[in-house]
Amino acid sequence: MKIIVDKVSMKFWGGRPTRGRFFVARSREWRGLWRSRRRRPWLLAIEILILLLLGLGAVRGAIAVAPEAPSPESLSPGAYRLPIAAVHPLPPSLAAWRDRAIAPADHYLDLIEPSIAGPLLWTRFPIRVALDFGEDINSPPPSEQARRDRWTQAIRHAIADWSPYLPLTLIESPTDPEASTPDITFRYQAPPLRLDRANPSGIRPIAAAGRATYRLVPIPDPDPRQPIPRLGHRCEIFLTPGRPDPQLLDTARHELGHALGLWGHSDRPTDLMYFRPSNPPNPIRDRDLNTLALLYQQPTHLGWPLQPNPSPDPPNRPAPPP
Numbered sequence: 001m002k003i004i005v006d007k008v009s010m011k012f013w014g015g016r017p018t019r020g021r022f023f024v025a026r027s028r029e030w031r032g033l034w035r036s037r038r039r040r041p042w043l044l045a046i047e048i049l050i051l052l053l054l055g056l057g058a059v060r061g062a063i064a065v066a067p068e069a070p071s072p073e074s075l076s077p078g079a080y081r082l083p084i085a086a087v088h089p090l091p092p093s094l095a096a097w098r099d100r101a102i103a104p105a106d107h108y109l110d111l112i113e114p115s116i117a118g119p120l121l122w123t124r125f126p127i128r129v130a131l132d133f134g135e136d137i138n139s140p141p142p143s144e145q146a147r148r149d150r151w152t153q154a155i156r157h158a159i160a161d162w163s164p165y166l167p168l169t170l171i172e173s174p175t176d177p178e179a180s181t182p183d184i185t186f187r188y189q190a191p192p193l194r195l196d197r198a199n200p201s202g203i204r205p206i207a208a209a210g211r212a213t214y215r216l217v218p219i220p221d222p223d224p225r226q227p228i229p230r231l232g233h234r235c236e237i238f239l240t241p242g243r244p245d246p247q248l249l250d251t252a253r254h255e256l257g258h259a260l261g262l263w264g265h266s267d268r269p270t271d272l273m274y275f276r277p278s279n280p281p282n283p284i285r286d287r288d289l290n291t292l293a294l295l296y297q298q299p300t301h302l303g304w305p306l307q308p309n310p311s312p313d314p315p316n317r318p319a320p321p322p
């Protein structure tokens with residue numbers, strides 16, 4: 001079920017209208033699996049069909065908030081509008097960074113892409129991270145177990161790297177009561193292929209080593225007496241297993257940067273959030289942290305109570321005779 005909250009058009013601090021942006025994915029990509037449309041004309045037909053389907057999805061102007069199970073409330077379609085945007089308190093760990101930053105004006109906030117909900121900030125801490133190995137979680141063969149351990153280790157390392165700036169915690173057990181609603185989920189699989197619509201030289205499927213996506217969800221108010229949910233979000237990170245350790249860590253750290261709010265790419269190749277991986281991998285740089293600290297000082301619709309929609313206007317009645 002999808003909950004349509006409202007139709008909105010808003011401006012972000014960068015000034016671009018953000019109508020209809022709902023699902024966003026960021027990845028570092030390697031491109032060009034297929035070069036020639038002429039040799040494979042049937043591919044072109046399939047691509048045009050997929051593009052048409054993607055295009056239909058892109059013109060939707062409403063916010064669809066997919067409730068989680070169990071749904072916090074029985075939301076009815078059209079019942080809610082976006083919360084009013086406001087600034088949340090800066091997390092103390094980011095405030096500490098801001099206060100000791102050497103060159104706080106050196107950032108790339110203007111390259112962070114807008115979302116329909118405003119900056120995609122976390123407002124409850126610690127941010128809870130889960131790992132999802134798919135259906136087959138029990139007693140894999142030793143080689144597969146070693147692969148999973150390396151994958152898990154890379155994520156632990158990435159979490160440890162970001163934790164001094166935003167508190168993160170890894171949900172260790174699937175029986176943890178919090179495990180059903182993690183904030184960020186790492187998936188033990190390669191990102192699904194997708195089409196590169198921005199490439200002027202042709203439409204190509206893109207493969208990626210990692211990809212972060214988000215969705216908007218209603219989340220229960222921390223005060224159980226409040227019946228109206230708040231606007232929240234959840235992130236999913238596909239992280240391709242089986243790659244060398246340095247690349248695994250680099251991708252996990254970079255995609256986690258997106259999930260923490262940096263939904264865009266730095267223009268400087270030495271930053272962690274540059275769009276292309278570097279060799280050796282970049283650590284989290286001052287510019288990444290300056291941008292993150294600034295981002296968390298922006299007003300956002302996330303984390304505030306959804307606005308009940310007024311009931312629709314009564315139908316027009318004919319004016320009474322004079």
Ligand SMILES: [Zn+2]
Nearest residue numbers: 026027028275
């Ligand atoms: Zn990226």
